[in-house]
Amino acid sequence: MSSVIEVQSLTKRYGDLAAVDDVTFSVGENKIYGLLGRNGAGKTTLMSLLTGQEFATDGRISVFGESPVENADVLQRISFIKESQRYPEDFQARHVFRSAPWFFANWDPDYAERLVDDFRLPLRTRIKKLSRGQLSAIGVIVGLAARAPLTFFDEPYLGLDAVARQTFYDRLLEDYAEHPRTVILSTHLIDEVANLLEHVLVIDRGRIIIDQDADALRGTATAVVGTSKAVDAFVGSREVLQRDGIGGLASVTVAGLTDQDKAAAVAAGLELSPVSLQQLIIRRTSMTEKEEVGA
Numbered sequence: 001m002s003s004v005i006e007v008q009s010l011t012k013r014y015g016d017l018a019a020v021d022d023v024t025f026s027v028g029e030n031k032i033y034g035l036l037g038r039n040g041a042g043k044t045t046l047m048s049l050l051t052g053q054e055f056a057t058d059g060r061i062s063v064f065g066e067s068p069v070e071n072a073d074v075l076q077r078i079s080f081i082k083e084s085q086r087y088p089e090d091f092q093a094r095h096v097f098r099s100a101p102w103f104f105a106n107w108d109p110d111y112a113e114r115l116v117d118d119f120r121l122p123l124r125t126r127i128k129k130l131s132r133g134q135l136s137a138i139g140v141i142v143g144l145a146a147r148a149p150l151t152f153f154d155e156p157y158l159g160l161d162a163v164a165r166q167t168f169y170d171r172l173l174e175d176y177a178e179h180p181r182t183v184i185l186s187t188h189l190i191d192e193v194a195n196l197l198e199h200v201l202v203i204d205r206g207r208i209i210i211d212q213d214a215d216a217l218r219g220t221a222t223a224v225v226g227t228s229k230a231v232d233a234f235v236g237s238r239e240v241l242q243r244d245g246i247g248g249l250a251s252v253t254v255a256g257l258t259d260q261d262k263a264a265a266v267a268a269g270l271e272l273s274p275v276s277l278q279q280l281i282i283r284r285t286s287m288t289e290k291e292e293v294g295a
């Protein structure tokens with residue numbers, strides 16, 4: 001797998017706070033990555049470093065084989081869509097799309113036009129008068145129609161209603177299939193995007209705590225449901241990520257079951273079900289927290 005991004009021992013400090021704390025990872029070509037984590041975990045900081053908008057305190061970043069900082073060759077292959085995007089006073093959406101080809105070599109104006117219809121975006125209203133969702137739609141359209149080889153979406157959906165968010169996911173997947181590129185999507189709506197993601201990076205307090213293929217990650221845990229007695233007998237000394245119970249019934253999320261283990265569970269009358277990516281990440285994140293406070 002060729003890498004689009006290589007990061008080594010990367011740290012970004014704001015005073016005493018390590019917003020990104022000694023992280024090392026790589027990002028492969030033509031895949032959709034989820035960059036996930038709690039509020040303040042370091043996602044925006046990491047994306048700002050990768051797009052040359054922030055300077056690292058320490059460590060190395062290579063994007064398309066070079067440092068992204070003040071590097072026009074690298075930056076012209078990147079689009080970074082974020083909620084806090086500012087536009088010139090008096091700009092209308094049509095002005096944004098008209099100027100986009102100056103920044104993005106692969107800009108597709110016809111596709112942008114179709115997306116404008118999909119998102120019902122008014123083109124001739126001043127941007128500062130648009131609703132929050134309409135503002136988000138501008139970013140999403142730019143991110144899609146730019147077809148940049150490396151596209152960052154930093155929580156691009158704020159204000160988008162459920163229909164518009166689904167439109168975004170559908171268009172992203174369709175267009176990605178026709179024009180493969182590397183997409184890094186930061187979001188808190190993990191369940192909504194779970195089917196889109198091929199690889200998951202979870203950052204927690206500046207550190208990468210999960211860097212895994214999405215399917216492999218899904219396979220790392222299984223929910224086992226049955227009578228408390230049968231569940232306890234099966235679980236034994238296995239690693240338990242979560243336990244819930246009501247009356248004589250228990251539901252336990254267990255890590256690392258082999259096919260043989262699963263067959264044994266079914267033979268013991270237990271029900272097995274997959275754990276959602278969101279549940280898995282919540283559990284892993286809270287486990288890391290407990291380990292760090294020594295609980």
Ligand SMILES: Nc1ncnc2c1ncn2[C@@H]1O[C@H](COP(=O)(O)OP(=O)(O)OP(=O)(O)O)[C@@H](O)[C@H]1O
Pocket residue numbers: 014017019037038039040041042043044045046
């Ligand atoms: N310019 C800055 N100066 C000082 N601290 C900062 C600055 N930017 C970010 N931070 C801090 O760094 C940490 C990481 O922030 P960051 O915005 O990267 O988190 P995030 O994962 O994107 O969060 P959210 O999901 O809430 O958007 C936070 O504790 C934040 O307060």
